[in-house]
Amino acid sequence: GAVVSQHPSRVICKSGTSVKIECRSLDFQATTMFWYRQFPKQSLMLMATSNEGSKATYEQGVEKDKFLINHASLTLSTLTVTSAHPEDSSFYICSGGGGFHTFGSGTRLTVV
C-alpha cells in the first residue's frame, strides 16, 4: 500500500531557529499533500495544502511566512517552521493522497 515517510520523528530546537520537516511519498506520486498540527490532547488541525509546482494554500489563521511549505517534486513536500518559538511546539503530521490519505508518522517538535 501507499507509504508516506516523514522525518525527523523528533526534533528539539532553540527558540528563534528554523526547523525543516520532510514528507516523502515512497511508492506513489503526490500532487497534493496536507500538513496538520496537533497539540496535546487535541485533534488534528489542517494547516495547509501543499501543491506540487505551485504555492501552498494555508488555512485561516496559519501564518504562511512562518510555516514555509515547498512541494518541488511529486514525492517530496517540506514544512519549515521559521523563527520557532515555544508555542510552536507541537506534533506535525503530513499526509498524501495516494488513496485514502496515507499519513506520515509525525514529527514531535519541541522548541526550548
Place this chain on the structure above:
Amino acid sequence: DAKTTQPTSMDCAEGRAANLPCNHSTISGNEYVYWYRQIHSQGPQYIIHGLKNNETNEMASLIITEDRKSSTLILPHATLRDTAVYYCIVPTAGGTSYGKLTFGQGTILTVHP
C-alpha cells in the same frame, strides 16, 4: 465536511467486539463515511470507508444505516493494540480521499485485559 458526532470515550474488553457509533445526520447523498484511527504519538491510519452498503475488510466492518444518518465501526475481536482515538469523517463530496479531512475529537477507545 459534514458534521459528525461521536462519543468521547468507550471501553471494551480484549477479545470482544468494539462497536463505535457515529452520527452524521447532515450527510449528503454522494458523501462517503471514512474511519481513521490514531494510536498515541503516531499518524492517523485509514481503517475503512463506505457510501451506503455495509463494508468489511481485514481490519473492521462498517455498518451504515439505511437513511445514512449514522454508522457503526465494528472491530470484531478487539486487542490491546486497538486502543486508540477513532475518527469518523465525512469529507465534502468531490474531495473524498483526495481532499482535505476535517478531524473532530473522535472516540477514545480503551481495550482492557
